[in-house]
Amino acid sequence: MMEKLEKASSSSLPVNLSESLLSLTNNVICRIAMGRKYSLEENPMDFGNLLRTLMELLGAFPVGDYIRGLAWIDKIRGLDRKMEEVSRTFMEFLEGVLQEHVDEGEKKETFDFVDMLLRIQRDKTNGFELDRSDIRLIMLDIFLGGMTTTYTTLDWAMMRLMRHPECMKKLQDEIHTYSRHKFYVSEEQVESMKYLKAVIKEVLRLHPPGPLVPRQLSEDVKLKGYDIAAGTQVLINAWAIHRETTTWGPDAEEFKPDRHLDQPLDFSGQDFKFIPFGSGRRLCPGIGFAMALIEVTLANLVNRFNWKVEIRPLRDDDQYYLAEATGIEVCRKFPLFVFPSLASSTL
Numbered sequence: 001m002m003e004k005l006e007k008a009s010s011s012s013l014p015v016n017l018s019e020s021l022l023s024l025t026n027n028v029i030c031r032i033a034m035g036r037k038y039s040l041e042e043n044p045m046d047f048g049n050l051l052r053t054l055m056e057l058l059g060a061f062p063v064g065d066y067i068r069g070l071a072w073i074d075k076i077r078g079l080d081r082k083m084e085e086v087s088r089t090f091m092e093f094l095e096g097v098l099q100e101h102v103d104e105g106e107k108k109e110t111f112d113f114v115d116m117l118l119r120i121q122r123d124k125t126n127g128f129e130l131d132r133s134d135i136r137l138i139m140l141d142i143f144l145g146g147m148t149t150t151y152t153t154l155d156w157a158m159m160r161l162m163r164h165p166e167c168m169k170k171l172q173d174e175i176h177t178y179s180r181h182k183f184y185v186s187e188e189q190v191e192s193m194k195y196l197k198a199v200i201k202e203v204l205r206l207h208p209p210g211p212l213v214p215r216q217l218s219e220d221v222k223l224k225g226y227d228i229a230a231g232t233q234v235l236i237n238a239w240a241i242h243r244e245t246t247t248w249g250p251d252a253e254e255f256k257p258d259r260h261l262d263q264p265l266d267f268s269g270q271d272f273k274f275i276p277f278g279s280g281r282r283l284c285p286g287i288g289f290a291m292a293l294i295e296v297t298l299a300n301l302v303n304r305f306n307w308k309v310e311i312r313p314l315r316d317d318d319q320y321y322l323a324e325a326t327g328i329e330v331c332r333k334f335p336l337f338v339f340p341s342l343a344s345s346t347l
Ligand code: HEM
Pocket: 141, 142, 145, 146, 147, 149, 150, 153, 208, 209, 210, 213, 214, 275, 276, 277, 278, 279, 280, 281, 282, 283, 284, 285, 286, 287, 289, 290
């Protein structure tokens, strides 16, 4: 990605940064979970689009799930058919990856997440049995849980920083202070970067990629005068909680990373005013991995380049840049087209 951006910096053409970020997270997740890249270019199916469609479908309101008699509405909307099509395409892809791992067997030099699942299946040492469809579903979980969330956070972060040049400058200054190597910022170096972490927290506050955290009540609850029966499905609205003025102040809607500098809020879901990774037993298991990837990627993008967004004179700027797509994850609606130029400190 960095090479592609460096090339672009010497031309006057804009780059689709959203596409590059999706490709990066796709490659990293594939390498970790499946042992190698299954790049967007190499894959015959349009992976980015397929993921987007799946996220939209998962976020759609299935009337029939709530009012059985109206399930025909979902059929007319084509919801069931579209869901079947997308799931089939995904499952065929994952089955192909699984078969590749089985065929390679002992010849394989690397050991990845799929190999680990196959070993559990073969050795039956964990006290439970995994069949092939369980493995496919776990792979899908990692894909859906890890890829678009991480990509979405990076995409919003770059957009917010470009729309707030004062924050971009402050972040660049911090990175230049800590990075010893001109061209590359390492995982070790980002550890000391407090402002970088504050920027990411602020992005996750305003744009939690999973804005609705679902739960099913295990017992009857009385909440603010309402009786809610055990078994009811409830959605915890992290998006609204993160913008609540009574807890975040009158400027809750504004992008102000500095608000996190003095607040020791972490991601473990213990403080219910900030829950981008959920909370409790189902807390996201990918926090450490996601944060490492986001911090290093963002630090390197901001260290190496100065950024300008493409000017769109005929549109209301904020409407364009802040527009959210519909779906179970809140990603940006329109791709981010940018002009990178090499930062003078890295020349
Ligand atoms: C910025 C990045 C990410 C965000 C904001 C995020 C957010 C979330 C949220 C809100 C949940 C639901 C938690 C709950 O119900 O309490 C979740 C679950 C999950 N996440 Fe993440 N996630 C991110 C990255 C990742 C990554 C990188 C992976 C794996 C590589 C991952 C894997 C999962 C899995 C497997 C679950 C389901 C856990 C369960 O149901 O027990 N996530 N994530």
